[in-house]
Amino acid sequence: MVYKDGYEHFMLKEIHEQPKAVRDTLCAYVKDGVIDLSHTSLTDEFLRSLDRIYIVACGSAYHTGAVAKYTLEQLAGIPVEIDYASEFRYRNPILVKNSMVIIISQSGETADSLAALRLTKEHGVPVLSIVNVLGSSIARESDYTMYTYAGPEISVATTKAYSAQLIALYLFTIQMALSKQCMSTCEADALLMELDTLPTKIEKILEDKERIQWFASKYANAKDIFFIGRGIDYAICLEGSLKMKEISYIHSEAYAAGELKHGTISLVEDGTLVIGVLTQQELYEKTMSNMIEVKSRGAYLMGLTTYGNYNVEDNTDFSVYVPKTNPFFMTSLAIIPLQLMGYYVSVAKGLD
Numbered sequence: 001m002v003y004k005d006g007y008e009h010f011m012l013k014e015i016h017e018q019p020k021a022v023r024d025t026l027c028a029y030v031k032d033g034v035i036d037l038s039h040t041s042l043t044d045e046f047l048r049s050l051d052r053i054y055i056v057a058c059g060s061a062y063h064t065g066a067v068a069k070y071t072l073e074q075l076a077g078i079p080v081e082i083d084y085a086s087e088f089r090y091r092n093p094i095l096v097k098n099s100m101v102i103i104i105s106q107s108g109e110t111a112d113s114l115a116a117l118r119l120t121k122e123h124g125v126p127v128l129s130i131v132n133v134l135g136s137s138i139a140r141e142s143d144y145t146m147y148t149y150a151g152p153e154i155s156v157a158t159t160k161a162y163s164a165q166l167i168a169l170y171l172f173t174i175q176m177a178l179s180k181q182c183m184s185t186c187e188a189d190a191l192l193m194e195l196d197t198l199p200t201k202i203e204k205i206l207e208d209k210e211r212i213q214w215f216a217s218k219y220a221n222a223k224d225i226f227f228i229g230r231g232i233d234y235a236i237c238l239e240g241s242l243k244m245k246e247i248s249y250i251h252s253e254a255y256a257a258g259e260l261k262h263g264t265i266s267l268v269e270d271g272t273l274v275i276g277v278l279t280q281q282e283l284y285e286k287t288m289s290n291m292i293e294v295k296s297r298g299a300y301l302m303g304l305t306t307y308g309n310y311n312v313e314d315n316t317d318f319s320v321y322v323p324k325t326n327p328f329f330m331t332s333l334a335i336i337p338l339q340l341m342g343y344y345v346s347v348a349k350g351l352d
């Protein structure tokens with residue numbers, strides 16, 4: 001499988017493999033329209049007994065955890081704490097009774113994540129790992145493992161494993177909500193049907209990549225890029241910003257939109273690119289008002305939102321639309337243009 005298949009770089013190839021990674025991960029755990037976690041050994045009785053979840057990971061895997069905090073708390077009503085593995089392992093965490101730690105890792109070998117797993121086990125708390133590499137250390141040492149089916153990821157900057165982790169976390173959330181009777185089977189069916197539409201919607205976004213390429217080449221000389229959003233949109237910003245800085249070497253920060261004004265806004269000057277992520281309808285106006293604040297300081301604004309929100313063009317200089325889906329699943333779609341942005345900016349800069 002280790003070929004570039006005509007793509008210029010593995011990263012671009014893997015960006016295009018995301019519909020398949022999403023489909024394969026869904027197929028692994030949804031049988032005849034019903035979630036089946038029997039391979040992971042997780043039971044409904046065990047899930048019902050949990051009062052708190054800790055999610056521990058590094059980098060992009062942590063960013064999928066940041067999304068899952070919203071889905072698990074809102075849909076399954078369970079409190080969630082998230083930690084960078086490198087912090088968790090040194091902070092003497094207090095792990096309450098009836099809790100579980102979820103370790104998320106593509107490779108299953110990241111040293112801090114593995115150390116966090118071992119520390120959790122010393123506390124006698126069960127661990128569920130969400131891992132892409134079969135038989136990796138994290139998978140082997142966990143009590144429960146939910147594999148993602150992204151296939152081998154060659155690019156150092158993760159894309160398809162990130163997308164597959166999101167799917168595993170959505171499915172885990174739905175099963176948790178069902179076990180805790182926070183969700184009816186009808187509601188779960190509707191969510192599963194929506195998940196089924198994601199691969200086709202991702203394909204549709206990928207078809208429009210030339211527009212992102214054009215914009216990325218225009219902004220290849222940017223000095224700083226800010227990504228702002230609220231709620232799940234903020235979690236999307238974290239990953240968009242990491243993709244950008246990791247491969248384009250442009251300084252970039254993700255900010256919770258409402259927090260920007262508490263100091264950091266002083267860095268926004270004439271021409272600074274600010275990318276606003278506006279996929280969560282109930283937070284749209286709030287984030288937009290933060291975007292207008294930075295515009296008054298001379299920022300160049302890009303808005304990323306869903307089809308239908310065309311009024312975004314009233315205030316932004318460039319807008320990107322993605323198809324609509326359930327707000328809890330928006331990350332799976334909104335991240336695609338941001339991955340493409342990072343990739344095309346680095347290509348435009350002539351980076352390897």
Ligand code: F6R
Binds near residue numbers: 158
């Ligand atoms: C970013 C990236 C890293 C990894 C992180 C964790 O593009 O790939 O941030 O997400 O190093 O790695 P895993 O998931 O293998 O534990």
